[in-house]
Amino acid sequence: MxxxxxxxxxxxxxxxxxxxxxxxxxxxxxxxxxxxxxxxxxxxxxxxxxxxxxxxxxxxxxxxxxxxxxxxxxxxxxxxxxxxxxxxxxxxxxGNVRAAAEHTVAMTFAAARSIPQAHGRLKAGEWAKGDFLGTELNGRTLGVVGLGRVGQEVAKKLDPLGMDIVAFDPYIAEERADRLGATLVDLETCLETADVLTIHTPLTPETEGLIGESELESLAGGYLINVGRGGIVDEAALAAAVDDGTLAGAALDVFAEEPLSADSPLLDVEDIVLTPHLGASTExxxxxxxxxxxxxxxxxxANEPVANALNAPSIDEAAFGRLAPYVELAETAGTVASQLLDGRIERVEVTYEGELADEDVEFVTASALEGVFSPLEWQVNAVNAPQIADDRGVEVVESKTHQTEDFQSLLSVTVSNGTTDRTVDGTLFAGDDQRIVRIDDYRVDAIPHGKMVVTRNADEPGVIGLIGSVMGDHDVNIAGMFNAREAIGGEALTVYNVDSEVPNAARTDLEADDRIIDVRYLTLST
Structure with missing residues (x-):
């Protein structure tokens, strides 16, 4: 490709x-x-x-x-x-977590000890030893805005230096922060407490301009370090705050617009250390x-789950081997259920039973939705299937139970149009051999593959023979047959695997017989 x-x-x-x-x-x-x-x-x-x-x-x-x-x-x-x-x-x-964290630490020391400024003066021929009085980090407080992967790594590196750590992150569990030795606080407290504030939050509509003039005033006397994303800090306000002594200094590796323009006010302030987006620049x-x-x-x-997908469910690498066969099974069950239902789909329920209930099945559910919507001729896959459901007002329910009657694991997809439900149950035999084991209340043992016909008919002698004869009359070869019935003399359901498309005329001929209740021609991608 x-x-x-x-x-x-x-x-x-x-x-x-x-x-x-x-x-x-x-x-x-x-x-x-x-x-x-x-x-x-x-x-x-x-x-x-x-x-x-x-x-x-x-x-x-x-x-x-x-x-x-x-x-x-x-x-x-x-x-x-x-x-x-x-x-x-x-x-x-x-990939660049360690590099970004190390650059953050380097920028923190550079700002606190005026290393670039002293270096520049010395290279210019000045021995300006008396002009620089640095700040020791031991005993100071580190404020972390965004305690994600990089923020956590920075905390781990600066904690051994004797720094106390406070953090603002509304999306992290308190237990996780405790393990890092960090105290979770609100943004205002983080700013007021910190001697050094480091920023590691993504740029979103909520975080754009998060640190402005009033926030910098709350950080009075401290240092601001940003090796995260540009646009989170008001750069003009930061330049003014360092220039007038509100802040002791700052160090930035990222900017709202890159490359940094030659007229940026940041360039005119000696106590601001600047680098050209080098946070990930290590071999x-x-x-x-x-x-x-x-x-x-x-x-x-390869049509496999993607570990770091941002707009689609993913499967943990350790669980991939266990769940991958169920991804395809869920899509198949969804496709079959959808093609058996008449009318607009209003609700989809995906149920997991047995050992499968212990797994993270978000991607499996998305694949079931992909199967449900794919016969409707929408451009659909596991990425946009949940969004399609939401856009069309389709209720999606996911449920789990450790109880299952006959199988180690069972996956069930039910689709509803508000008055009628169609349910398809599937499982795996011998590792990854897919089976449809129930359609509605009929227990079957069907191999889902290619082209299929599902019939409901009166459980009477000669009906299966009729179906075979009609298929033969229309040059449709039956490759396999799986039969189930409610009770002797009641209704029966049969799943046929066929080798070619079933023409409408064949279905019309079958439905002309009073013993035939319903005929559905299904196509699967597998």
């Missing part, structure tokens, strides 16, 4: 893609119409911060399966548009993010 790389990544990542059999095209200067043209036949797109992946780019990329961001920040990618089109967006959050980090992103692209193109 075609992988388009529009920002430079380490060769190790390109090697991963080529070794998986994919064709890699690089275009580091693409923009405008040239980018749209290049994206048109790409199955995957890999970017860093230099490429804006807009809705227009995503619409041009009809074949796109995934956009991989070789790094953490994805504010240059229209995730909503990607989700609408069923395109996975994935990043590499672990190890570049290799890590490149290979991590490439591995996720390879997984997506």
């Amino acid at each position: 075609q992988v388009l790389v529009t920002d430079p990544i380490a060769d190790a990542g390109l090697d991963v893609l080529r070794e998986a059999g994919h064709e890699v095209r690089t275009g580091y200067d693409l923009e405008g119409d040239a980018l749209l043209e290049a994206a048109a036949d790409a199955n995957a797109l890999i970017v860093r911060s230099g490429t804006e992946v807009t809705r227009e780019v995503l619409e041009a990329g009809d074949e796109l399966v995934i956009v991989g961001r070789a790094g953490i920040g994805v504010d240059n990618i229209d995730i909503e548009a990607a989700t609408d089109r069923g395109v996975i967006v994935a990043n590499a959050p672990e 190890a980090a570049q290799t890590n993010v490149a290979t991590s992103t490439a591995e996720q692209v390879v997984a997506a193109l």
Whole structure:
């Protein structure tokens, strides 16, 4: 498949893609119409911060399966548009964590000890020993805004220096903060308490401009360090606060607009240390993010779950082997249930029984929804299926129980139009051999594959023979048959695997017999 790389990544990542059999095209200067043209036949797109992946780019990329961001920040990618089109967006959050944390620590020391300023003066011929009086970090308080992966790593590195740690992060559990030796507080308390404030939150509408003039006043006498994302700190207010002595100093590696403009007020303040977005600029980090992103692209193109998908459920690597067969089974059960139901789908319930109930099944449920909606001719996959359900007002219910009658694990998909339900139960035999074991109240043992016919009929002699004869009259070969009935003389349900499409005329001939209650022709992707 075609992988388009529009920002430079380490060769190790390109090697991963080529070794998986994919064709890699690089275009580091693409923009405008040239980018749209290049994206048109790409199955995957890999970017860093230099490429804006807009809705227009995503619409041009009809074949796109995934956009991989070789790094953490994805504010240059229209995730909503990607989700609408069923395109996975994935990043590499672990690859540069250590590098970003180490740069944060370096910037903290640089600001607290005026290292760049002293170096510059000495290189200029001045022995300015008496002009710099540094701040020791021992016994001081570190305030962390955003206690995610990088924030946690920074806390781990500065805690042994004797710093007390407070943190503002409304999304982290108090227990996790306690293990890091950090006290969770609100933003105002974090600012007022901190001697050094370090920022590690993503740039979102909620965090844009989070640290402004009043917040900087609350940090009076302290240092502000930002190796996270630009746009979170009001740069003009920061320059003024350091220049007038409200803050002791600051160090920034990221900016609202990059490259930093020559007229930025930050450049005029001696006690502000600036670096040109070097947080992830280590050889190890570049290799890590490149290979991590490439591995996720390879997984997506192989129709496997993606570990760091931002707009789709994912499966933990350790659980992938156990859950992967159920992903396909869930899609199959959803497809069968959907094609058995008449009318608009109003509700979907996915139930997990037995050992499967102990697993994280978010991706499995999304795959069931993909199966439910796929016969309706929407452009759907596990990425956008939950959004499709929400957009169309379809209620989705997920339930679990450890109780199951006959199987170690059982997966059930029920679809409803408000008055009628159709339920399909599936399980796995011998590892990953899919079976449909119940349709509504009928116990079957059907192999879901290719083209299928499901009939409901009176349980009377000669009916199965009639069905076989009609199929034969229309040149449809029956490859397999699985029969179930309510009771002797009641109703029966039979699942047929067939080798070719069943024409409408065959169905009409069958339904003309009073003993035939219902005939459904189903098609599966497997």
